[in-house]
Amino acid sequence: MPAGPLRGTIRVPGDKSISHRSIMLGALAVGETRVSGLLEGEDVLATAAAMRAMGASGERVGEGEWRVHGVGVGALLQPEAPLDMGNSGTSTRLLMGLVSSHAIETRFFGDASLSKRPMGRVIEPLSLMGAAFDASEGGRLPLTVRGARPAVPIEYRLPVASAQVKSAILLAGLNTPGITTVIEPVPTRDHSERMLRGFGAELEVEEVAGERIIRIRGEAELTPQTIEVPGDPSSAAFFIVAALIVPGSELLIQNVGLNPTRAGIVHVLRQMGGDITEVNPREVGGEPVADLLVKHSALTGIEVDPAIVPSMVDEFPVLFVAASLADGTTTCTGLEELRVKESDRISVMAEALTLAGARVRETEDGMVIEGSGGQPLPGSADADGPVATHLDHRIAMSMAVAGLVSRDGVLVDDTRPIATSFPVFEALLEGLIP
Ligand code: S3P
Secondary structure, three states: OOOOOOEEEEEOOEOHHHHHHHHHHHHHOEEEEEEEOOOOOHHHHHHHHHHHHOOOEEEEEEOOEEEEEEOOOOOOOOOOOOEEOOOOHHHHHHHHHHHHOOOOEEEEEOOOOHHHOOOHHHHHHHHHOOOEEEEEOOOEEEEEEEOOOOOOOOEEEOOOOOHHHHHHHHHHHHOOOOEEEEEEOOOOOOHHHHHHHHOOOOEEEEEEOOEEEEEEEOOOOOOOOEEEOOEOHHHHHHHHHHHHHOOOOEEEEEEEEOOOOOOHHHHHHHHOOOEEEEEEEEEEOOEEEEEEEEEOOOOEOOEEOHHHHHHHOOOHHHHHHHHHOOEOEEEEOOOHHHHHOOOOHHHHHHHHHHHOOOEEEEEOOEEEEEOOOOOOEOOOOOOOOOEOOOOOHHHHHHHHHHHHOEOOOOOEOOOHHHHHOOOOHHHHHHHHOO
16 A cells, blocks of 8 residues: 655754765864764764774764864874775765875775775876775775875866765865865765865865866865754655655655755756745755755656756666656666666666566666656565665665555665665654654
């Protein structure tokens, strides 16, 4: 039986990208940085543990309330043991950047999912800055980084649209004499730039012929800050889609970060006919935020503009679910990067949705989805086994949302990865189901 209407008010936890960055920069600013609304998911805790291992200290003083005591740019210490990155690509790539310009030699390792992900994209620019790497086959974890002191500033044009690669270079640039420059042909999330500026780094952004040129002056001195982390739009996306596709729903989702480099999903769902209203727009922690009032809507399939991909790169799994319930065909292209996330999100979602009875076709760089026109999906009862989530939190949450609009429900093999980014997901969802 499909779930009844989702009604009420929820608040999404802190943004994962911003939480990682607030711990890292807090750990580099001499004195006490106060963070509220921190996402206490496993990925962010991996970052916190690594910063502790390199000399910073921090304590949790309440739910999402942290005090970070920083050591200063250039003063990170050699960790005594290899750094455990768990499932977190953001921790790994950003910390590889930080270590690259410090006199530190350390090893990074992670879980089976993270150990399959490409690190060559950060190894290349960081090697140009002088760091040395000893990586596993194919430029993967486990790997050892030997930082360069002093590192050399570079000018680097990003070959892939990746905020993690951009941020790794900027963080390495923090302790590199001179000016480090990153050129972004396609803009990606700009939380690092906003927060580096907020901490007092000299960072300039210039737009030239559609490209973003970001320059940071190294050997920076950061000043401790008080940071309120806004809610995570990537977490909100599961509830936005759930409210749109479960008949009769009307949900107020509070505290949703709507930075334009992140908010593509709201735009695309509105293009499909989704009724999403921004209430009480405001600024939190230097980022635009609003509450979103979402009402059940008859969605229509569309062709998704590939130019919007970077601003919703993590939201495609749940968009595929929304499209499975829409009227008509949705076509997504330009999704190559999805294949190197926590799982290959194109093929894993194609398999998962097929198992749940949706009509989808995987393509080399995307997905074509024939929507059910609002009819519930059959669900996974007739399938040979549960949906395989491949250690990917967003697959587990997306398929839980698909289960809400299915006749027999959808069984997923492993919900534990949800704790990496959204530990209260299941409790929030259960609290809404009548
Ligand atoms: C992130 C950047 C994105 C995103 C990830 C978080 C970040 O990765 O998928 O969840 O915090 O910078 P890429 O930079 O690989 O696109």
